[in-house]
Amino acid sequence: MTSPAGSRLRRFGLRRRRDETGPERVEADREPAEPAEPGVVPIARARPRQRVTVEGEVRIIALRPHADVPTLDLELWDGADALHLVWLGRRSIPGISAGAHLRATGRVTVQRGTRTIFNPAYEVIGTSRGPHG
Structure with a gap:
């Protein structure tokens, strides 16, 4: 945004x-950072309507109520670019906080000029304090 x-x-x-x-x-x-894991795409290369797996650090988390439905919105940063991950109907997700490292998979859309993945499958890789902690 x-x-x-x-x-x-x-x-x-x-x-x-x-x-x-x-x-x-x-x-x-x-230049986008090359991910260490096979199959992970740099965020800069994630194109609309493409199903991708991205990896990065959570920089911003926001709870955005939308017509009586809570919406958890976060910005994922891979060191070169960012995209938003949005979960509809969620107020929080255990293990996800600012500084957490995530791997997320889903279909990229563009909402208000920002690449977004709605309700992605995700894996918490670790936090900025170290893996799992």
Whole structure:
């Protein structure tokens, strides 16, 4: 969910980084990180209507009530790009919190310009404190 102000700020940061580190570093920042597990796709390569398995760290969690139905929405970041995972009818999921590392599988859609997977199958890989803890 990028606002016009957010994209201007991102472009400013890229220009600033380019000045400090050279164009090679900026290009390297745009390259998606290659996942360690076979079958896992970098988020940047996840296309609409494609069934994918992605892996990353939970950065943001939000509970969004929508017409009397709770909706758990989180942003998954793989180090290069992000997408949203949305569970309809859920207020929380044990083991999922900010900093948790997840592997999720589902079909990619685009909602309000953001890649989203609704009700994905998921596996909690670990947390930022270490595996399982």
